[in-house]
Amino acid sequence: MIKAALTAQRLVAVFVLGLVLVNYPILSAFDVPAAYFGIPVVYLYVFGVWAAVIALMAWIIER
Amino acid sequence: MTGASIVAVSFLYLLLLFAVAYFGDKRADAGRSIIANPTIYALSLAVYCTTWTYYGSVGRAASSGLGFVPIFLGPTLVVALWWFVMLKMLRIGKANRITSIADFIASRYGKSHLLGGLVTVIAVLGVIPYIALQLKAVSNSFTILASYPAVVMPAKAGNAPWLADTTLYIALIMAAFTILFGTRHLDATERHEGLVAAVAFESLVKLVIFLAVGAYVTFGIFDGFGDIFTRAAAQPELRALMTMGAGGNSHGSWFALTLLSMLAVMMLPRQFQVAVVENVNEMHLRRAIWLFPLYLLLINIFVLPIALGGLMRFSGQGVDADTFVLTLPMAYGHAWLALLVFIGGLSAATGMVIVETIALSTMVCNDLVMPLLLRWGGRVLHGREDLSGLLLGIRRGAIIVILLLGYLYFRLAGEAHALVSIGLISFAAVAQFAPALLGGMYWRGGTRPGALAGLCGGFAVWVYTLLLPSFAKSGWMPADFLQSGLFGLALLRPQELFGVAGLDPIAHSLFWSLLVNIGAYVCVSLQRRPNAVEAQQANLFVDVFKQGRQPGVLWRGSARVGDLLRLTGRFIGRERARRAFAEYARQQGVASVEALPADAGLVLFVETTLAGAIGSASARAMVASVVEEEPLGLDEVLNILDEASQVRAYSRRLEQKSRELEAASRELRDANERLKELDRLKDDFMSSVTHELRTPLTSIRAFSEMLLDDPKTDLEDRKRFLGIIVSETERLTRLVNQVLDMAKIESGHAEWHSDEVSLAEVVEQAAASTSQLFKDKGVALELRLPGSIPVLLADRDRLMQVMLNLLSNAVKFVAPGDGRVSVSLVAAPDGLRVDVCDNGPGLTPEEQGIVFEKFRQGGNTMTDKPQGTGLGLPISRQIIEHYGGRLWVDSAAGAGATFSFLLPYGNSAEGAGLAG
Numbered sequence: 001m002i003k004a005a006l007t008a009q010r011l012v013a014v015f016v017l018g019l020v021l022v023n024y025p026i027l028s029a030f031d032v033p034a035a036y037f038g039i040p041v042v043y044l045y046v047f048g049v050w051a052a053v054i055a056l057m058a059w060i061i062e063r
Numbered sequence: 064m065t066g067a068s069i070v071a072v073s074f075l076y077l078l079l080l081f082a083v084a085y086f087g088d089k090r091a092d093a094g095r096s097i098i099a100n101p102t103i104y105a106l107s108l109a110v111y112c113t114t115w116t117y118y119g120s121v122g123r124a125a126s127s128g129l130g131f132v133p134i135f136l137g138p139t140l141v142v143a144l145w146w147f148v149m150l151k152m153l154r155i156g157k158a159n160r161i162t163s164i165a166d167f168i169a170s171r172y173g174k175s176h177l178l179g180g181l182v183t184v185i186a187v188l189g190v191i192p193y194i195a196l197q198l199k200a201v202s203n204s205f206t207i208l209a210s211y212p213a214v215v216m217p218a219k220a221g222n223a224p225w226l227a228d229t230t231l232y233i234a235l236i237m238a239a240f241t242i243l244f245g246t247r248h249l250d251a252t253e254r255h256e257g258l259v260a261a262v263a264f265e266s267l268v269k270l271v272i273f274l275a276v277g278a279y280v281t282f283g284i285f286d287g288f289g290d291i292f293t294r295a296a297a298q299p300e301l302r303a304l305m306t307m308g309a310g311g312n313s314h315g316s317w318f319a320l321t322l323l324s325m326l327a328v329m330m331l332p333r334q335f336q337v338a339v340v341e342n343v344n345e346m347h348l349r350r351a352i353w354l355f356p357l358y359l360l361l362i363n364i365f366v367l368p369i370a371l372g373g374l375m376r377f378s379g380q381g382v383d384a385d386t387f388v389l390t391l392p393m394a395y396g397h398a399w400l401a402l403l404v405f406i407g408g409l410s411a412a413t414g415m416v417i418v419e420t421i422a423l424s425t426m427v428c429n430d431l432v433m434p435l436l437l438r439w440g441g442r443v444l445h446g447r448e449d450l451s452g453l454l455l456g457i458r459r460g461a462i463i464v465i466l467l468l469g470y471l472y473f474r475l476a477g478e479a480h481a482l483v484s485i486g487l488i489s490f491a492a493v494a495q496f497a498p499a500l501l502g503g504m505y506w507r508g509g510t511r512p513g514a515l516a517g518l519c520g521g522f523a524v525w526v527y528t529l530l531l532p533s534f535a536k537s538g539w540m541p542a543d544f545l546q547s548g549l550f551g552l553a554l555l556r557p558q559e560l561f562g563v564a565g566l567d568p569i570a571h572s573l574f575w576s577l578l579v580n581i582g583a584y585v586c587v588s589l590q591r592r593p594n595a596v597e598a599q600q601a602n603l604f605v606d607v608f609k610q611g612r613q614p615g616v617l618w619r620g621s622a623r624v625g626d627l628l629r630l631t632g633r634f635i636g637r638e639r640a641r642r643a644f645a646e647y648a649r650q651q652g653v654a655s656v657e658a659l660p661a662d663a664g665l666v667l668f669v670e671t672t673l674a675g676a677i678g679s680a681s682a683r684a685m686v687a688s689v690v691e692e693e694p695l696g697l698d699e700v701l702n703i704l705d706e707a708s709q710v711r712a713y714s715r716r717l718e719q720k721s722r723e724l725e726a727a728s729r730e731l732r733d734a735n736e737r738l739k740e741l742d743r744l745k746d747d748f749m750s751s752v753t754h755e756l757r758t759p760l761t762s763i764r765a766f767s768e769m770l771l772d773d774p775k776t777d778l779e780d781r782k783r784f785l786g787i788i789v790s791e792t793e794r795l796t797r798l799v800n801q802v803l804d805m806a807k808i809e810s811g812h813a814e815w816h817s818d819e820v821s822l823a824e825v826v827e828q829a830a831a832s833t834s835q836l837f838k839d840k841g842v843a844l845e846l847r848l849p850g851s852i853p854v855l856l857a858d859r860d861r862l863m864q865v866m867l868n869l870l871s872n873a874v875k876f877v878a879p880g881d882g883r884v885s886v887s888l889v890a891a892p893d894g895l896r897v898d899v900c901d902n903g904p905g906l907t908p909e910e911q912g913i914v915f916e917k918f919r920q921g922g923n924t925m926t927d928k929p930q931g932t933g934l935g936l937p938i939s940r941q942i943i944e945h946y947g948g949r950l951w952v953d954s955a956a957g958a959g960a961t962f963s964f965l966l967p968y969g970n971s972a973e974g975a976g977l978a979g
Contacts, residue, residue: 008146008147011143011146011352012147014143015141015143015144018136018140018143019140019321022321023314023317023318023321024314024317024318027317028307028314031306031307031308033302033305033306035292035293035296037288037289038288038289038290038292038293038296039288039289040292040296040305042129042305042306042307043129043367046129046132046136047364050135050139050356050360051360053139053143053356054139054353054356054357054360057142057143057352057353057356058353061350061353062350062353
């Protein structure tokens with residue numbers, strides 16, 4: 001039960017982290033006209049955070 | 064490609080879907096559910112991705128770059144909270160047999176018909192544009208594909224005569240299909256295993272096909288992601304899509320869309336249906352929390368490449384970006400891929416339409432039509448004994464009506480908007496449920512009038528700021544309504560209400576509608592205390608995790624078992640009702656149905672059973688019609704709840720006290736055990752000491768008496784006897800010294816001098832002191848000392864005592880003549896280690912355990928004369944342990960023994976140099 005409560009709190013932390021990372025103002029810091037491997041930075045950033053949030057949730061739940 | 068062949072393939076696909084559903088139902092009947100696994104649950108949640116995602120995301124990306132992302136980021140983030148929120152919804156849903164979101168809200172606020180009806184109306188009106196979107200997407204993709212190989216945009220739908228419009232037939236086919244799927248029989252639990260299996264299958268189909276198209280566009284037409292983006296960046300108008308500001312994206316609307324999709328993914332009737340009502344096991348939520356977002360990520364990876372690829376390929380040709388997924392394979396001559404894309408789109412559309420209309424039809428039947436029939440339709444209900452057929456009829460009718468309404472919206476307003484804009488209108492409508500639903504789960508103070516006011520207010524604002532403008536834009540209402548506002552008042556402009564400008568229409572509407580909704584919900588709720596039934600339901604919802612299985616206390620009245628059984632039979636069929644009652648009787652430990660007491664528990668059982676079929680509000684009304692209920696006053700309810708919570712608090716405190724007591728008594732028991740053990744040890748010690756003292760004393764006394772009694776003993780014998788007496792006295796002295804020593808060390812009163820000691824020197828000195836012993840017995844002693852070792856801060860004499868003891872022990876047990884003893888000193892990583900190794904008889908494992916106990920000696924003490932005091936090793940161990948080290952023995956019987964000790968560096972003098 002204690003472990004479940006801890007998992008829930010970690011997930012809430014992930015929620016807050018994700019919300020902050022993909023919104024103004026942090027998002028605007030990556031809104032620059034540059035590209036890595038031809039892919040615009042802002043695309044890489046948004047999809048990267050997206051994938052990282054999922055990986056984090058999977059890690060928290062399945063470990 | 065002809066229309067007929069597309070239709071044939073579509074029907075083949077629908078048949079396959081039906082086979083999956085049939086298989087799922089069969090397996091469920093056989094008790095081996097195929098949907099009882101978290102992956103299927105997560106896939107069924109992906110019914111969130113409709114043709115909006117499938118075709119519309121590309122369209123939105125083509126006009127606003129990343130603008131499609133918040134719709135999927137919101138759900139990705141909010142599922143992290145599902146561990147709290149969705150788990151509670153699931154638990155409440157199961158405990159109260161909730162069948163739909165309307166049922167949930169109505170049930171929370173006192174099983175109110177009015178509230179259930181209102182939620183149903185909002186859900187139906189709000190979701191109709193969404194259904195229209197699916198029809199539009201399927202009909203457009205069909206028309207476009209039928210004109211292959213030419214890429215031609217379909218003509219305006221409004222121009223075709225009604226009966227010649229393919230969209231109408233698509234709507235009717237979908238209605239027929241949904242009826243076949245969802246309303247074949249009436250289930251008391253309102254769950255559809257086959258349907259869920261089919262939906263999960265469809266989710267898989269649309270994902271795989273979309274990924275296939277994306278991979279084709281990205282790697283087949285272009286040369287990977289980098290290639291597409293680099294080429295697009297070369298065109299100035301496409302480069303604009305690679306920034307956040309593209310297509311009117313602002314940070315405000317980005318956040319608004321994220322919030323909106325967070326709410327929608329929980330409040331959409333179809334999401335509630337698959338997530339809560341169809342859930343088999345709440346543990347499935349665990350994996351779904353990361354699998355569902357992963358699905359969303361995967362289905363969106365290729366959206367931007369397809370959008371940019373389409374924009375480059377069809378630049379200036381007037382091809383609608385919403386169709387790029389289909390038209391790109393067509394333009395490159397891949398008829399089969401295009402057909403697959405059409406099937407994927409059909410899959411996305413049918414999945415959504417089926418689940419959505421089933422959820423809506425359940426709501427319409429349970430929360431709208433049944434309450435009306437109960438109130439005014441006495442004639443319809445009166446003559447019939449079995450009403451389950453009527454219920455099914457109502458649901459089927461509702462499905463057809465809902466799809467036709469969707470078609471109507473498509474004809475009237477659908478053409479003026481892109482797919483995504485239509486969908487967002489629906490999202491904003493269902494977001495109105497959030498305050499009443501989430502508030503009701505966590506706040507006891509919410510009341511029925513509060514929820515009604517909030518929903519009405521929010522819904523009215525939604526109609527005014529989103530629905531009417533969507534009509535106005537399509538020319539169905541006067542367009543100057545948008546510009547000049549209602550009654551020509553600029554303050555009432557629907558998309559700039561009270562002068563709030565600068566927000567896009569969705570964010571604007573979301574802000575005002577949620578503000579009004581939450582404000583009204585809270586303010587009206589605070590007008591009065593919750594009444595009896597509201598307080599009772601609030602308790603059931605808010606405290607769902609704290610409840611035992613005793614919710615039936617809040618009822619008082621009288622009923623007859625026969626009446627209740629007949630009533631249940633009318634709605635779920637007589638045979639099923641009988642079985643359900645028999646099962647209930649068995650659980651209660653009652654022999655037969657007739658013997659059941661008609662108490663609060665049974666009434667509650669009937670009510671929840673009926674709630675599964677006709678919704679909680681209607682169920683309550685039906686039960687009330689056959690039982691004589693004495694209404695409980697608010698004070699009584701509050702008293703009962705108060706008592707219950709007081710009892711809970713008391714029992715919690717009692718539990719805690721008893722736990723503390725248990726812990727204390729356990730400690731006492733342990734302490735007692737320790738005391739007893741010490742007492743036993745002390746007794747052992749005393750008897751050992753007396754025994755050890757008596758042995759030398761006996762021999763001293765015997766020889767003294769001999770000398771005393773016989774003065775004529777000759778000199779030789781006299782000398783011998785006196786020698787024995789002297790050596791026994793020495794032994795006695797040694798023994799007494801060691802006992803005192805032991806006692807001092809154990810009690811902590813021993814004196815410890817602290818000097819810098821070189822262990823090598825100690826070993827050498829000890830060897831020198833015992834060299835005579837070794838020589839006498841003819842035993843070889845070998846020292847292996849390293850050149851330089853760190854000095855230790857310790858008591859030199861004590862260490863010497865240990866060394867002497869180990870050496871004298873070793874020499875004692877080896878055979879005279881060929882015995883060998885070696886001493887080695889090494890600087891191990893964690894301390895200095897000394898090994899004293901002999902080739903004596905060795906120790907058995909049992910002996911190894913006891914040699915460190917007091918007065919236990921190596922060798923057989925019963926037959927051999929004891930050779931030591933039996934205190935040497937225990938004292939040595941005490942000394943080594945005093946310095947934080949260890950003393951132990953490694954040995955095997957017959958193969959010698961190695962006594963070793965390790966002294967940690969912790970005691971070495973700081974900064975002391977090496978000595979050697």
